Amino acid sequence: MAIATIGLSGNELTAALDGLFAEGEAGARDRQNVAYDLEAGLVKKPLVLFGAGQLGRITLAGLRRLGAEPIAFTDNNSQLWNTKVDGVQVLSPQEAARLHGNQAIFIVTIWRGKSADRMPDREAALRDLGCQHVMTFQPLFWKHPEIFLPHYAVDLPHKVHQEADKVRQAGQLWADDASRGEYLAQLRWRVLGDFNAMPDPVEHTIYFPLELCPLTDSEVFVDCGAFDGDSIQSFLEETKNNFTHIYGFEPDPANFAKLQEYVSLQPKRDSISVRRAAVGATAGVVTFSGEGSEASRVGKGDMAVDCVVLDEVLAGTQPTYIKMDIEGSELDALTGARGIIERRTPVLAICTYHLQDHLWKIPLLIKSFSDNYAFFLRPHLLEGWDLVTYAIPKHRLRPR
Incomplete structure (x- = not known):
């Protein structure tokens, strides 16, 4: 059963949120x-x-x-x-x-x-x-x-009501009707458990919405949660191997071994730097559950891994595009990239489905760092999975 995204104007979203929050906490x-x-x-x-x-x-x-x-x-x-x-x-x-x-x-x-x-x-x-x-x-x-609970974005509905003011603030950030429609559908699912209104995924390659933001041949791509190289592969395909540099961070040892092997086979491997590390707000050592899968995450398990801060480890570089899929650590990693975001305003493709409140906290955090972004929300799998917030510098938006 296909379900199309129902686009909403700003006024329509405001009215819908009034209805959603009418029951109160x-x-x-x-x-x-x-x-x-x-x-x-x-x-x-x-x-x-x-x-x-x-x-x-x-x-x-x-x-x-x-x-x-x-x-x-x-x-x-x-x-x-x-x-x-x-x-x-x-x-x-x-x-x-x-x-x-x-x-x-x-x-x-x-x-x-x-x-x-x-x-x-x-x-x-x-x-x-x-x-x-x-x-x-x-x-x-x-x-x-x-x-x-929590189980990914599933958590108690009353917690959304407790954050109603922030939910409304984030609702004002979305730059198009499709994002506002997706935002409401995601909120209805979090508050009401309503799977029926969850729209179909979009068709563009995840993390690279070319209809919104074309890639250039001088991109410096930062891949946080590089897994086995799948996002780097997508980036290379979309840029046709024309780029300046790639930095990849992956803490899981099994995933990192696959990442290294993939990078070693690339013709421009000297322009790809990978490091076995988590990304966060503070440098140090963190616990980690290494599952050798996409779901490996910081803060669980008994494995110890290095955690780096992007502002520190990328000092002296000029990132133009940052992707994060790091199993719930996105807010910390964005905090650790505040300097880069404030100075460079790179394109940001940030996964927003790991925790209930990331739906509004991620765009609000980015907005607190810079006023130079337009925000878009896109689903890439069914039923809330692979939901991505795209913060695109206004000067890089594709003309409509």
């Missing part, structure tokens, strides 16, 4: 506290988790901490059927519905950006099989925030 607290029970009913029912992947396993672990054991997983992956995941049997959706559709609560624990379907599709598929009680994972997470 107290009303949001009341709603989040009873959402699960309203859907589950007063009589305790057995639980089936639809999705035996990462989110399903996180939900299972949390339920066990609460003393609740699901009776089954169900999953679309036929290779998992009649096996066990973390000790819980996995059934096909058809078998799960036949055995448990009348009495169990089916909690959808599939939420990933690279899915081919959407949350409403998953819920509808279970109901079509005869499942009587179906809900997303959000009401459960809201009911037990001490166990489950």
Whole structure:
């Protein structure tokens, strides 16, 4: 089901935010506290988790901490059927519905950006099989925030109300109707758990919105969270290998090894500098969970890695374009790049989906450093994933 972005004028967004915040913080607290029970009913029912992947396993672990054991997983992956995941049997959706559709609560624990379907599709598929009680994972997470939250941008709705003034301020920054429409959809999902209004991803290459900002052949590109070189590869393709220099930072050792290998194969490898380090507001050593994946992050795990400050490590350089996808450390890294932003106003492509409040705090922080930016918000995967704030210097905007 394709969902187009509904563009909004500034006045339309203001009115929509008035409506969204009409319930007030107290009303949001009341709603989040009873959402699960309203859907589950007063009589305790057995639980089936639809999705035996990462989110399903996180939900299972949390339920066990609460003393609740699901009776089954169900999953679309036929290779998992009649096996066990973390000790819980996995059934096909058809078998799960036949055995448990009348009495169990089916909690959808599939939420990933690279899915081919959407949350409403998953819920509808279970109901079509005869499942009587179906809900997303959000009401459960809201009911037990001490166990489950925050989980990426999923957090308690009342926290958005607490930041209402800042939410409104950020709403005034967006430079086009599409960004304002996306902003409202993202807020509705954070406040109401509304997956239905989440627009389709845009089509341009992530981090490089050429329809807004053309690249030049003199770019100095800074890649924070360089992973295995995927964003550098996109940059090289978009610039056709015409650039001045690339600086890449990646703390995960497995990812960094792949990054080094990729760079070593490039014809202009002498113009690409990579460093195994995290990026933040203060230089030093930080803890890190190295998973060898895109989700490796600072502040968790028991691995120690160097953390560098962009203003310090890039002193004497002239960055023109900075990308950040650093699993929730974006605000700290931007703070550490304040001098560069104030002096150089590079293009900024900053991931905005790792925490609930990054949606408004990231553009507001950049705005506090410089008045010379136009702000755009674009989704690059389904259902809130790979959401990017683009802060583009006004002199670099493509003429319309």
